[in-house]
Ligand SMILES: Nc1ncnc2c1ncn2[C@@H]1O[C@H](COP(=O)(O)OP(=O)(O)OP(=O)(O)O)[C@@H](O)[C@H]1O
């Protein structure tokens with residue numbers, strides 16, 4: 001069954017293949033990311049979710065297939081144009097990828113310092129605002145090695161959002177956070193998304209909670225996107241693989257009554 | 263058959279790597295000239311590459327000058343020409359030993375650090391993060407190191423030469439009793455601008471070799487074959503960067519000398 005996906009695809013993966021040595025990781029990934037919508041990529045560990053993001057970001061080149069952003073094949077365009085496309089990106093890596101020789105403040109300030117001509121005072125305000133939003137104020141002078149994994153995630157999120165990107169890519173934004181913090185992140189995410197209207201691609205294991213944020217859910221399984229559906233369709237899908245994933249992720253007794261309690 | 267295949271594969275790897283380094287250098291030079299120009303990162307790198315190397319340069323420079331003076335004194339006294347001791351020490355330092363030894367010291371001190379730093383940034387995805395923020399890592403990380411190395415190397419070499427000449431003076435004149443006036447007079451008479459020029463050209467070239475090899479080895483740690491991953495990968499590329507830089511410095515030393523003489 002084909003989903004009723006509507007809108008304007010801002011990112012398209014077309015038959016993307018990738019192998020590392022003998023391991024065929026991506027076996028023809030097809031996925032459309034709709035402008036202004038939140039697409040959540042789910043799937044078991046090691047199924048290649050982070051790899052899909054890296055292909056979209058242009059950090060990894062596919063062996064076969066195309067990655068289109070705004071209709072441009074990012075592996076064929078000039079470096080300058082790729083850079084331009086990336087100015088609209090906000091990225092959170094799975095391991096946060098903070099600059100470990102810079103303190104928290106400088107990490108978040110870096111995109112502002114390098115890409116804008118704001119004064120140091122304006123930068124301070126913007127950074128403080130984003131850090132407060134992520135609830136990590138007061139650690140400005142600490143280095144990444146001195147903060148917890150969950151704090152790194154939130155600093156990484158602050159850094160990803162500081163330039164008000166058009167498309168955000170979050171690789172497991174709430175993994176390693178306690179329930180309260182992760183709910184807080186979702187709330188912030190929901191607020192900023194409605195305010196700024198960015199397109200979001202989120203890789204997450206936080207099923208079913210993440211379904212509340214998602215406009216579309218894509219299941220990556222065995223190197224292909226099994227299907228990309230709305231959360232409701234996804235949970236009711238008859239596709240055996242999706243069905244199995246839903247049952248494993250939410251428990252076999254999961255029903256819509258329980259969803260209301262969440 | 264296997265041996266030949268192996269040899270072929272290795273050769274290809276080396277050619278590949280040399281190509282990468284060449285492109286890396288070109289890319290870096292392009293980024294050096296691209297705006298925005300920021301002074302602070304360059305000053306910081308001059309501190310790391312230059313200032314922090316001063317002590318080791320003074321130390322090695324002094325002892326090099328001292329041992330040169332000791333050796334030359336004995337050789338020259340056989341021919342009764344101790345009067346040219348000053349010029350002999352100065353010329354060998356300015357044209358040869360100063361640039362080469364200073365470069366080798368900087369390779370060991372700053373080159374290895376540069377390689378490890380960039381390598382760690384690569385494996386912890388910090389370079390990918392820069393790329394995704396549309397900040398060119400060549401501009402942001404490599405270009406300041408490049409400029410700083412080109413500024414620091416000639417200065418460190420000059421320091422090495424000066425300290426070496428005084429070290430030679432201490433041993434030759436102070437210890438062995440050569441004539442003080444002729445030590446400096448012969449130097450003044452024999453050292454010409456072309457000698458200094460050769461020293462400066464060498465030090466600039468060596469600076470370029472160090473930054474290019476050490477930075478690109480670290481930058482491409484993830485592409486290095488058979489080097490291991492993670493911390494082990496970084497440590498093995500750092501070792502090979504230091505070895506390769508040192509070898510290249512000595513090889514290029516010969517060619518630069520033969521061209522400029
Ligand atoms: N550089 C690489 N070299 C070889 N194999 C790789 C490389 N990067 C990823 N892989 C492989 O690709 C597969 C997918 O990795 P990926 O990191 O995308 O998984 P994931 O779906 O993000 O998993 P997780 O949920 O645990 O983050 C894994 O099996 C991994 O072994």
Ligand SMILES: [Mg+2]
Nearest residue numbers: 049050094171
């Ligand atoms: Mg992952």
